[in-house]
Amino acid sequence: MISEKQFNKEIDIIIANAIREDVGEGDHSSLACISEDALGSAKLLVKDEGIIAGVDFARQVFEFVDPGLELEIKIEDGSPVKYGDVCFYVSGLSQSILKSERLVLNAMQRMSAIATKTNEYVKLLEGTNTKILDTRKTTPGIRALEKWAVKIGGGENHRFALYDMIMLKDNHIDFCGGITKAIEKTKRYLKNNHLDLKIIVEARNLQEIEEILQTEGVYRILIDNFNYQDTAEAVKLINGKCLTESSGGITLETASKYAACGVDYISSGALTHSVHNMDLSLKAVK
DSSP states (O other), X not given: OOOHHHHHHHHHHHHHHHHHHHHTTOOHHHHHHSOTTOEEEEEEEEOSOEEOOOHHHHHHHHHHHOTTOEEEESSOTTOEEOTTOEEEEEEEEHHHHHHHHHHHHHHHHHHHHHHHHHHXXXXXXXXXXXXXXXXXXXXXXXXHHHHHHHHHXXXXXXXXXXXXXXXXXXXXXXXXXXXXXXXXXXXXXXXXXXXXXXXXXXXXXXXXXXXXXXSSOOOEEEEESOOHHHHHHHHHHHTTSSEEEEESSOOTTTHHHHHXXXXXXXXXXXXXXXXXXXXEEEEEOO
């Protein structure tokens, strides 16, 4: 994963761009009917149940829009919530609260859905040595938010993007002309460019795993679209020489069976690409 400094920069970019997109030259609805010095307060109301995520992001949004806004947090990120819970109160200039509202809600609804789904996998894998990973199957432009939500839900982040880890998948291997050739060329590339990046290699069958194990320097083997029997055989074959990761259509119904095969990680795109937003609203406190 990228550094904390770079991650925070991504969050700053998301906030600035989202406010630019939503507010533009001004929130004319608020400007038209609310005095610029009018004060008010609002509450973040939960109308669903699950794991809340995005409270700290909301704090950063309010700070960006108006440093004078005051936030009273009642429920922290990663906490279970139910219908009727109030996560926080925000108070200050009414125009500033309204300018922030949509970004806060859009982000928190999606982040909470991702955290909730991730937490379901985490609970399912309790008692095993297997951890749940996200993927790059994220919404363009808000990857940092979605990966942040996975962490809040108790999962772990895979690589952030194409630049912070090497992953040699089937297309790389086929375009290059084979597994061994792809790995060796990659190691030379990293050396020549003075890069220190971990190498993950995808295997489509047990024979490819045997070939990968003939080459030094592989951090993790991606055991992709294997059945349970072959996954267990693959783990036995690898025998701790590098880390193992199962992927390929793994669901809540099948995750525990793959974990039972002994893999170190399970990666699932469904954490971020197949969730239904948590129902939240920001309501004025009268």
